[in-house]
Amino acid sequence: MVKTILKPYMAPDTASVKFSLTVKKDTHSMKLLTKTMVYFLLIMLPVFTAGAFYLYTTFNKEIKHETDEELVNDKLQWMRYLDTATINNPVFAINTPEFNLQPTDKPVQTKHKLKGVSIFQEPEDTYAPFRQLTQVITVNNKNYQLTLRKSLIEKDDLIKNIIHVMLAAFGGLFLFVLLSNWLISKSIWKPFYASLDKIQRLQLNKLENTVFDRTATHEFNQLNAALNNMTTRIHQDYTNIKELTEDAAHEMQTPLAIAQSKLELLLQDDSLSETQLKGILTSYDELQRLSRLNHNLLLLAKIENQQYPVTDQPDLCTVLEKYLSLFEELIREKELQIHTDMIATAPWPLHPALTDILVSNLLGNAIKYNYPRGHIRIHISAQTFSISNTSELPQIPPDILFQRFKKQHNVYTNSNGLGLAIVKKIADSYQLSLQYSYENGWHTFSTGI
Amino acid sequence: MKVLIIEDEPALRNSIQEYLTHQGYICELAEDFKQAIHKVNEFDYDCIVADIGLPLGNGLDVVKELKILESKAGIIIISAKDSLEDKLRGLELGADDYLTKPFHLSELNARVNAILRRKKFDGNTTINFNEITIKPASKTVLVHNKSITLTGKEYQLLLYFIANQHRVVTKSALAGHLWGDEYDQAGSYDFIYTHIKNLRKKMLEADGEDYIKTVYGTGYRFG
Numbered sequence: 001m002v003k004t005i006l007k008p009y010m011a012p013d014t015a016s017v018k019f020s021l022t023v024k025k026d027t028h029s030m031k032l033l034t035k036t037m038v039y040f041l042l043i044m045l046p047v048f049t050a051g052a053f054y055l056y057t058t059f060n061k062e063i064k065h066e067t068d069e070e071l072v073n074d075k076l077q078w079m080r081y082l083d084t085a086t087i088n089n090p091v092f093a094i095n096t097p098e099f100n101l102q103p104t105d106k107p108v109q110t111k112h113k114l115k116g117v118s119i120f121q122e123p124e125d126t127y128a129p130f131r132q133l134t135q136v137i138t139v140n141n142k143n144y145q146l147t148l149r150k151s152l153i154e155k156d157d158l159i160k161n162i163i164h165v166m167l168a169a170f171g172g173l174f175l176f177v178l179l180s181n182w183l184i185s186k187s188i189w190k191p192f193y194a195s196l197d198k199i200q201r202l203q204l205n206k207l208e209n210t211v212f213d214r215t216a217t218h219e220f221n222q223l224n225a226a227l228n229n230m231t232t233r234i235h236q237d238y239t240n241i242k243e244l245t246e247d248a249a250h251e252m253q254t255p256l257a258i259a260q261s262k263l264e265l266l267l268q269d270d271s272l273s274e275t276q277l278k279g280i281l282t283s284y285d286e287l288q289r290l291s292r293l294n295h296n297l298l299l300l301a302k303i304e305n306q307q308y309p310v311t312d313q314p315d316l317c318t319v320l321e322k323y324l325s326l327f328e329e330l331i332r333e334k335e336l337q338i339h340t341d342m343i344a345t346a347p348w349p350l351h352p353a354l355t356d357i358l359v360s361n362l363l364g365n366a367i368k369y370n371y372p373r374g375h376i377r378i379h380i381s382a383q384t385f386s387i388s389n390t391s392e393l394p395q396i397p398p399d400i401l402f403q404r405f406k407k408q409h410n411v412y413t414n415s416n417g418l419g420l421a422i423v424k425k426i427a428d429s430y431q432l433s434l435q436y437s438y439e440n441g442w443h444t445f446s447t448g449i
Numbered sequence: 450m451k452v453l454i455i456e457d458e459p460a461l462r463n464s465i466q467e468y469l470t471h472q473g474y475i476c477e478l479a480e481d482f483k484q485a486i487h488k489v490n491e492f493d494y495d496c497i498v499a500d501i502g503l504p505l506g507n508g509l510d511v512v513k514e515l516k517i518l519e520s521k522a523g524i525i526i527i528s529a530k531d532s533l534e535d536k537l538r539g540l541e542l543g544a545d546d547y548l549t550k551p552f553h554l555s556e557l558n559a560r561v562n563a564i565l566r567r568k569k570f571d572g573n574t575t576i577n578f579n580e581i582t583i584k585p586a587s588k589t590v591l592v593h594n595k596s597i598t599l600t601g602k603e604y605q606l607l608l609y610f611i612a613n614q615h616r617v618v619t620k621s622a623l624a625g626h627l628w629g630d631e632y633d634q635a636g637s638y639d640f641i642y643t644h645i646k647n648l649r650k651k652m653l654e655a656d657g658e659d660y661i662k663t664v665y666g667t668g669y670r671f672g
Contacts, residue, residue, distance in 0.1 A: 253529035254458055257551035261464035264554045267617040267668065268471075277665055281619065288621045291551050295531060326628055329602070329640045353533055 033185050040181060048170055055166055059159050064131065067150050068114050071133040074148050075112060082139045092144075097130070100147040108143060109136045119149070128153050191215035195224055205306070207235035242305060249298040256291045260284065296418040299357070300404075303425045308351035310430070316346040316380055319359045326360075327367055335373045342380040348449060354426050361419045362387045362445055369393055369443070377442075386446030395438035402434075423447075450565060451475045451492070455485040455499040455511060456527070465498060468554040469561065472613070482506025486514055494522045495569065496561050499544075501528040501535060509535075512542045523564035527552065553622035555613040562612040578611050578672065580657055592655035602627055603648045610661065610671035619668045645669065 030038075078099075085091055092101055097119055112135040118127035129152040136145050195212050202210060210231050212224035263284045267277065302308065324331070324338065331338060348355060366376045366389035374390040402424035405417040423445075427434035433448045452474045456462040459480070466476040477492070479485040482505040489497070489511065497515065501508040512524055524544040528535055531549045539547050545564045548557060566574060566585060576583040582591040588604060590597050599607065609626055610618065620638040627641070649661050662670045 250529050253550040254461070257529075258458060258460040258464070260551045261461055261468075261554050264619070264622075265464055265467055267619070267664075274665055281665070281668065284619060285621060287551070298531065329643065333640050333643065 032189065033182065036185060037178065037181065040178070044174065044177075048174070052163065052166060052170070056159065056163055059162055063152070063159065064116070067131040067152065068133075071114065071131060071148050071150055072112065074150075075133055075135065075146065078146065078148070079137060082137070085139065087140055092139075098149050100145075102145045102147070104136055104143050104145040106136045106143060106145065108138050111135070116152075117149070188217065191217060191220045192223070195220070195227060199227065202231070204234070204238055205304070207231050207238065242301065245301050246298065246305075249294050249301065252294050253291070256287060256294065260287050260291070263287065293418070296422060300418065300422055300425055303354070303422070303429050306429060308354050310349045310351060312352055313347035313349050314352045314355045316348050316355065316359070316385055317342050317344070319355050320363070320378065320380065323356075323360050323363050327363060330367050331376075334367065334370060336367065336370055337373070337375045338378065339375065340378045340380075342378070343382060346380050346382055346385070348385075350426075350430060350432075354430070358423060358426055358447070361423050365389075365419055365445075366443075379446075384446060384448040386444055388442050388444040390441055391443055392441075393443075396436065396443070398436075401436055450495045451477065452496045452498060452561065453477050453479060453485075453488055453492075453494045453522075455479045455497065455503065455508060457481060457500060457503050464554060465557065468558060468616075471616070472558055472562075474561070480504075482508075482511070485511045489515055489518065489520065489522075493520075496523040496525070496565055498525050498527060498557070498561070501526060501530065501539075509539055509542055512539060512544050516543045521568065523561070523568045525557070525560055525564065527557070553619070553625065555609070555616060555618045555622045556626055559609050559612040559626065563608075576608070576611060578614065578660075581607075581611070581652075583608065583611070592652055592657040595655050597651050597655045599648065599651060600644075602644050603651070606644055606648055610669070614672040615670065617664050617668045617670050623669070 082091070082101075094101065112133050114131065114133050117130050117132045119130050120126075121128045130149045131152060133148040134145060136143055138144075191213075198210060198212065212227045212231075215221055215224065263280050266272070266280050267284070272280070320340075320342070350358070363376075363378075366387050369391045370376065370389050371392050376390075377388040379386045379388075402420050404421040424434060426432065427447060433446075435444075435446050437444045437446075450473070452469055454462055454465050454469070454476055456465065456478075457480055462478055462480065466478060470476050474496075477488060477494070479488050482503045485499070485503065485508075486506075488494075497511070499508040499511050503511075508526060508528075512526070515522060515524060523546075525546045525548060526536075526539040526544045527548045527550060528539075529550045536547045545568070546560050548560065566576075574585070576585065580593050582594070583589070584591075585608075590599055590604065590607065605627055606623070609623065620641055623641050624638050627644075645661060649659060653659060660672045664670055
């Protein structure tokens with residue numbers, strides 16, 4: 001019964017847990033924007049290449065076509081001219097790359113042939129592309145092979161220019177698209193990043209202040225609505241559990257009080273045997289332990305719920321003096337040596353009740369776990385407070401140091417394993433530092449503002 | 450001495466009544482807010498023990514009512530809540546003391562005792578137990594009219610024992626009374642024994658009787 005009620009307390013420090021959505025530094029993950037840009041690039045590259053290729057071939061074809069038309073046109077004019085030419089006309093002796101008329105035995109062709117050829121150019125020392133038209137014709141009853149050629153060099157330059165212009169245009173467009181894509185994405189995804197940032201900074205005990213605002217994007221509105229819903233539900237659950245634990249702890253006080261009072265009355269009964277009385281006393285002491293445990297768990301919950309506002313600056317030195325005199329008998333009985341090194345006053349911004357608990361828990365432990373004739377060193381400055389004590393006990397393993405119910409030593413039956421957990425909770429809830437160190441048999445706890 | 454116990458839990462109400470009656474008080478009971486208001490209006494009490502959480506109302510409002518009635522009664526608030534705010538509010542409204550549940554009946558009795566002494570006699574009274582006389586105003590203790598010197602803790606112990614005379618008082622109740630809630634931070638109850646031993650020795654040296662009896666090593670009975 002008790003166990004189930006107490007269970008929520010044992011949950012890890014829920015309030016201080018931040019929702020950590022930052023993915024571990026993963027080299028394979030990249031920002032959404034980078035990713036969309038890369039994909040965009042990958043898709044656009046073949047499209048652009050294909051476009052450029054298509055344009056090139058189209059222009060090429062068109063130019064060939066134009067050149068061929070010109071060649072045919074020239075041929076017709078030449079034929080017309082040659083029909084009227086006499087045999088002695090010097091035209092029959094012309095032999096240039098552009099125009100050539102050779103006598104031939106081949107039969108007359110009614111149609112011309114067109115093809116591309118490479119002709120060696122002496123001045124440039126390279127081959128240049130030409131379109132060539134050939135036809136066997138009859139002039140003055142003799143057969144001639146007519147060859148007409150037109151250079152494609154200028155046309156090639158034209159194509160190159162066209163391609164350059166096209167590439168520049170494409171490049172410009174590409175850059176423009178990239179830029180606008182980046183700008184648009186940046187503004188479109190802005191609400192998303194705002195929500196992400198909010199989630200990362202979310203704290204369980206401050207959920208009620210978290211609202212994911214409406215955006216101009218439908219999907220983000222859906223996301224934010226879902227997030228709002230979720231945080232509200234988590235907040236409600238969290239508050240419910242908090243209230244349940246607090247209420248449960250409070251409700252337990254009354255039955256504890258009843259049981260304790262009945263046992264105290266039973267103790268007064270003279271007719272009881274020694275065994276019976278001892279049984280009652282044991283139960284009574286265990287009830288005490290239970291109620292202290294309950295009290296401390298309640299305290300933990302209250303500290304976690306920030307129910308101790310900082311209203312005051314109690315002087316740590318005064319508080320320490322108070323507990324030194326309260327624990328005077330214990331110190332004297334164990335013959336402990338107390339060495340104090342304190343400044344005159346050390347006002348700390350902490351609720352007086354918590355200052356008491358902080359000091360009494362640390363000092364109490366230093367006494368409890370000390371050996372007879374041991375030493376306790378206390379140091380208080382304006383910003384720091386540390387207690388060191390000698391002890392036969394080994395260093396406390398860091399993983400269980402401040403954990404609830406992790407008792408290091410079962411010899412101390414009246415320790416409930418919550419003392420340091422409470423100190424830790426105070427430190428965490430009120431932004432105090434808290435360190436533990438062990439050296440040559442000295443255990444030191446130090447805390448600071 | 451008339452005490453009104455305002456507590457809605459019957460078992461706890463009866464325990465308090467039984468213990469206080471045994472210590473010589475006349476106890477009356479109220480189980481809810483209405484009864485409480487009715488009783489404080491009808492009768493005069495020397496001391497009122499009031500729970501905060503009551504059916505039909507709040508124990509703090511009973512304190513308010515008592516102040517309106519200009520009652521001289523001492524008021525002890527008992528609450529399941531160990532809340533500083535409630536405590537401060539209760540004391541501000543005019544309560545004399547505040548006790549958190551669960552408490553030792555012997556502690557409640559000692560506090561009722563102390564309040565009555567303070568309220569009724571302005572502290573100017575003597576406490577007598579056979580040959581022992583205590584003058585709280587000057588914190589002096591006489592055995593057979595001979596003054597003995599006690600330390601602060603021994604004096605507190607003696608007062609506590611006399612208030613709870615003839616009853617078994619447990620070590621944890623004694624420790625809680627002398628050192629407050631922090632005593633469990635520091636370890637064992639063993640050191641109580643030292644104080645009791647010293648107190649007993651001083652009384653025996655003054656030819657007093659040995660009133661402090663150990664009950665099976667776990668508690669004490671005075672007288």
